[in-house]
Structures are given as structure tokens and as C-alpha cells.
Amino acid sequence: MVCYYRDLCIIRDIRIVQKGRGAGRMTRKGLQKHRGKLIASSIILTTLVTTGVCTILFIKRWLYKQQLKITEQHFVKEQIKRRFHQTQQDSLYTMYELVPVLTLVLNKDLDLDQIVETLKGKKLTKKLAQGVPKDSSELDEMGSVVDQPSDSSNSGVSKSKAELWEELKVQSLVKLLTVVYATCMLLLLTRLQLNILARREYLDTAIKIAVDKEGQKGSSIIMTWLNSFWNYGSNALSVSTPPNIENSSEEEDKASSGRNGNKSKDKARYANEQAFLSLSWWLLNRGWLRFKPLVQQQVSAHFGDLSPRDMLTFEEFGGKLSKTIYNINKELFDNHSHNLLVKCFLPEPHLEQFVLQQTLDSDTLRIINEDNTMLRQLVQETFKCSESSASLIVLESLVNESFQFVMQQVEAKVTKKSKKSSQTPSNGAAEAAGEAMAAAAPKFQVALFSIGLKECCQDMLKNGLISMNNEFLQSLDSVPELDDLSASVYSNFGF
Structure with a gap:
């Protein structure tokens, strides 16, 4: 019985093995049959x-x-925006530094203080002739004024009080308009110069960065590995072989010559930039004299028939001053007068060397004489910008802003001086007349306007420690058209 059961188990195992072998044969046949499909699917x-x-x-x-x-x-x-704003700020700071120079130059030719001091001297001399001053302070003041030299006393011709007031009237108007146009031109020229230089500097930096990036992209990893391997082999061979002194000296000479070449280029670039900026000397010392006769002509045409005792309202004075500025602009900005305007901004080619000799040292002049290519390019760019219609529009906007500033200052100063003079003792009839005049449009003497213009010129030409608080320069610097032109010059890489 046990043997029979054992035989049955053996037979069962044999059948299981046979079934497994049959299944394996079927699997192998299936794999062989669908092998191509499986490989394609896997791929x-x-x-x-x-x-x-x-x-x-x-x-x-x-x-x-x-x-x-x-x-x-x-x-x-x-970065471009930050550099642009910094350039405009530098332009304003440059103007703060140039205003004292303009003040000294204008005071030599248009000295209003001397005329006023001469008038004070005549007034005190008249008091002295009438009687002794009441106190010693008035006597000291009189003596200090009379003792000062004047142009009329030096020339041997003593001008009358009326002639001095007439001279003060004309000279104050001429100086005011000269200050307006000279300052506006100087600010425009400074903006053009600094923005042109900033644009060139940024463009050179951008090109250098782009070239460096292209060089970095061109070097692949394999070439870097090969170069490092080659350098390693060369260093290994150099250990076993004695160094070639001649080759090393030649390499050092080449490196030193390259460094010297870069230094010379930097010196030439710096010298050309300094020469370019120094051309503003022309406008400060000679350029404003080109349009001064035009200013004198228009002042005589519109204010020549007025005497210092004539009475004007602020509207009448502003109308005459506005017509004067309008006619000056018409003559100065006319298409046929562009040469005059450009001659005010920049010196003529045959006078450039004279200007450079006044402003640069001998070493810088020597570098400029050797290579002035960059200077010629910068001057040509400035010439194109200054004669463009956009620059004329900006200059006219600056002059109009100056007119508004002048009228505000003159009105405030004349009104203040008129109130001081009205505080003197007077009878009832005079007070009634003053009240009647105050009810209507107030009128003031032309002489009072002249004094107000003189003080206005002083405020416009603030210098020294208080030059940073120059309201006139700040108002001109905030003109929108000026920023638009500066942005156009700064971003125009086609020049």
C-alpha cells in the first residue's frame, strides 16, 4: 500500500514536470514568434x-x-537709467562751479554796483553840501562811498545824476538779459557735453562686455580640457629642460609694450575728454560777447524812450521785456543766424588752439597735438546737436522759464522796496493819493525797476557757499524739454 502511494506521487511529479516543460516550450515559442514586436516596442x-x-x-x-x-x-x-540721472546731476553741479566764473566775467564788463555806489556818493555829497550829517555813522558811510574810485572820476568826466540813472536803467536790462541767455546756453552746452561723454563711455563698456561674453561662449569644455592638458605637459617639459632666457625676455617685452600701449591710450582719451570739456571757456569768456550787441540793440529799441522817472505797471514792464526777448529770440534762432548761435557755443576751428592754451597744461596740450581724433569727433557731435531744431526749442524753453523767474523776483523786490519808501512820514493828501493808486494797478518808477533788476541779477548769479541753493539754476534744471533732449542725446548711438 505504501509502495502504491509512492508510485502515485512519482507519477504526479513526472506529470507536473512534463507540464512545466510544455509551458516553457510555449513561452519560448511565443517569445521567438513576437521577438521583433517586443524589440520594436522597447526601442x-x-x-x-x-x-x-x-x-x-x-x-x-x-x-x-x-x-x-x-x-x-x-x-x-x-544701470542706464541710474547713469543717466547721475549725469544730469553732475551737469547741475558743474553749473554750480561755473556760475562764479560767469559772475566775475560779467561784473568786469557790466558793473552795476559801481553805478549804484556813484549814485550814493552824489546823494551823500548833496547832503554834505546842505549841512553836516546828524550822526557819525552817516558821515562814515558817506566817506566810504565818496572815496571809492569810479569810472567817471577816473576818466575825468563827471556824469550827472540823471545820466547815471539812465546808465543804470540800460545796463541793468542788458546785464539781466545777458545773464539769462549766457546761463541758458551754458546749461545746454554742459548737458550736451556730459551726455555725449556718458554715452560714449557706456557704449565702450557695453562693447567690451559683449566681446568678453562672446569669447567665453566660444571656448568649449573640450578645448578647455585640451588646453589644460597641453599646459600641464608644457610645464612638465619645462621642468626637465632649461629655460630659454631670450624667449622669456621677448615675452616680457611684449607684455610691457602692451601695458604701455593701454596706458598711452587711456592718457590720450583722458586728455581729449578734458580738452572737450574745457571748450566751455569760450562761452564764459568770449561767446556771450557775440550776442551782447543784439541785446543792447533790442533794449535800446524797447526801453530807450523811457526815463528813470517814468511810471510803469508790472504788466507794462513785463510786456516790454517780453517783446525784447521775443525779438532777440527771433534774431538769434533764425535759420540765417544759426552760425551766430553756434559761434556763441563753440569757438571757430582756428580759435580752438587758443582756447585749449588758456585751459590746459603743457603735457595735455602735447598729447592733444599728437592725437586729437576723439576731440574732433566730440566737437562734431556737439556741433550737430547745438544746431539741431531740438536744441533751439530747448533753449527757447529755458529762456521762457527765465522770464517767468525774473518777473516773479522783480515783482517781489519792487513791491518790497515800494512799501519801505511808502512808510516815510507824509501828509494826509499824499496818503489819500497812495490809497487811490493802490486801488488801481500800482505803478512804479523805472528807476525802481532798475534797482530790482540789479538785485535779481545778484540772485541769479549766486556763488560761493550759497551757490547750491541757486533757485534760478534749479528752475532751469527742472525744465522738461531739457531732460527730453538729454535723454535723446544719451540714448542716440547713431551719432
Whole structure:
């Protein structure tokens, strides 16, 4: 019985083994039958997975590059904007430094203080002839004024009081308009010069950075590895072989010559930039004299028939001053007068050397004489900008802003002086007449306007420690058209 059961188990195991072998044969037959399909499916699946992974990596890298590009563009824009605002601020600070020079130059030719002191001297002399001053302080003041030398006393011709007031009237108007046009031209020229230099500096920096980036992109990893391997082999060989003194000295000479060449280029660039900026000396010392006769002519035409005792309202005075400025602009900004305007801004070619000799040292002049290519380019750019219609519009806007500033200052000063003079004791009839005049449009003597113009010129030409608080320069610097022109020059890389 036991043997029979054992035989049954053996037979069962044999059948199981036979069934397994049959299933294995079926599996092998199935694999052999569908082997091509399985291989193709595996290849397709692998290709799809690889393509998907590569696509995802490529998209991630592309997005990363785009993000870097956008960030870099934003940084460049912010840097350009920051440099632009800094350049305009530098222009204003430069004007603060140039105003004292303009003040000294104008005071030599248009000295209003001397006329006023001469008038005070005549007034005190008249008091002295009438009687002794009441106190010693008035006597001291009289003596200090009378003892001062004057042009009329030096020339041997003593002008009358009426002639002095007439001279003060004309000279105050001429000086005021000269200050207006000279300051506006100087601010415009300074903006043009500094923005042209800032644009060239930024463009050179951008080109240098772009060249460095292209060089970095061109060097691949394999070339870097080969170069490092080659350098390592060369260093290994150099240990076993004695150094070549001649070759090393030649390499040192080449390196030193390259450094010296870069230094000479930097010196030439700096010298040309300094020469370019020093051309503003012309406008400060000679250029304003080109339009001064035009100012004198228009002042005589519109104010020549007025005597210092004539009475004018603020509207009447402003109308005459506005007509004077309008006629000056018409003559100065006319198409046929562009040469006159350019001659005010920049010296003529045959006078450039004279200007450079007045402003530069001998070493800088020697460098300029050797290579002035950059200076010629900068002057040509400034010439094109100064004769453009945009510059004329900006200059006219600056003059109009100056007119508004002058009228506000003159009105405040004349009104203040009129109130002081009205506080003197007077009878009832005079007070009634003053109240009647105050009810209507107030009128003031032309002489009072002349004094107000003199003080207005002093405020417009503030210098020294208080030059940073010059309201006139700040009002001109805030003219929108000036910033628009500066932005156009700064961003116009086509010059």
C-alpha cells in the first residue's frame, strides 16, 4: 500500500514536470514568434522616454536662460537709467562751479554796483553840501562811498545824476538779459557735453562686455580640457629642460609694450575728454560777447524812450521785456543766424588752439597735438546737436522759464522796496493819493525797476557757499524739454 502511494506521487511529479516543460516550450515559442514586436516596442518606449527627458531638460534650460536674459536686461536698463540721472546731476553741479566764473566775467564788463555806489556818493555829497550829517555813522558811510574810485572820476568826466540813472536803467536790462541767455546756453552746452561723454563711455563698456561674453561662449569644455592638458605637459617639459632666457625676455617685452600701449591710450582719451570739456571757456569768456550787441540793440529799441522817472505797471514792464526777448529770440534762432548761435557755443576751428592754451597744461596740450581724433569727433557731435531744431526749442524753453523767474523776483523786490519808501512820514493828501493808486494797478518808477533788476541779477548769479541753493539754476534744471533732449542725446548711438 505504501509502495502504491509512492508510485502515485512519482507519477504526479513526472506529470507536473512534463507540464512545466510544455509551458516553457510555449513561452519560448511565443517569445521567438513576437521577438521583433517586443524589440520594436522597447526601442520606441526607450526613445519616447529619452525624448521626453531631453525635452524637459531643454525646456528647463531654455526657461533658465530666458530668466537670466530678462534679469540681465532689467539690470542693464536700471544701470542706464541710474547713469543717466547721475549725469544730469553732475551737469547741475558743474553749473554750480561755473556760475562764479560767469559772475566775475560779467561784473568786469557790466558793473552795476559801481553805478549804484556813484549814485550814493552824489546823494551823500548833496547832503554834505546842505549841512553836516546828524550822526557819525552817516558821515562814515558817506566817506566810504565818496572815496571809492569810479569810472567817471577816473576818466575825468563827471556824469550827472540823471545820466547815471539812465546808465543804470540800460545796463541793468542788458546785464539781466545777458545773464539769462549766457546761463541758458551754458546749461545746454554742459548737458550736451556730459551726455555725449556718458554715452560714449557706456557704449565702450557695453562693447567690451559683449566681446568678453562672446569669447567665453566660444571656448568649449573640450578645448578647455585640451588646453589644460597641453599646459600641464608644457610645464612638465619645462621642468626637465632649461629655460630659454631670450624667449622669456621677448615675452616680457611684449607684455610691457602692451601695458604701455593701454596706458598711452587711456592718457590720450583722458586728455581729449578734458580738452572737450574745457571748450566751455569760450562761452564764459568770449561767446556771450557775440550776442551782447543784439541785446543792447533790442533794449535800446524797447526801453530807450523811457526815463528813470517814468511810471510803469508790472504788466507794462513785463510786456516790454517780453517783446525784447521775443525779438532777440527771433534774431538769434533764425535759420540765417544759426552760425551766430553756434559761434556763441563753440569757438571757430582756428580759435580752438587758443582756447585749449588758456585751459590746459603743457603735457595735455602735447598729447592733444599728437592725437586729437576723439576731440574732433566730440566737437562734431556737439556741433550737430547745438544746431539741431531740438536744441533751439530747448533753449527757447529755458529762456521762457527765465522770464517767468525774473518777473516773479522783480515783482517781489519792487513791491518790497515800494512799501519801505511808502512808510516815510507824509501828509494826509499824499496818503489819500497812495490809497487811490493802490486801488488801481500800482505803478512804479523805472528807476525802481532798475534797482530790482540789479538785485535779481545778484540772485541769479549766486556763488560761493550759497551757490547750491541757486533757485534760478534749479528752475532751469527742472525744465522738461531739457531732460527730453538729454535723454535723446544719451540714448542716440547713431551719432
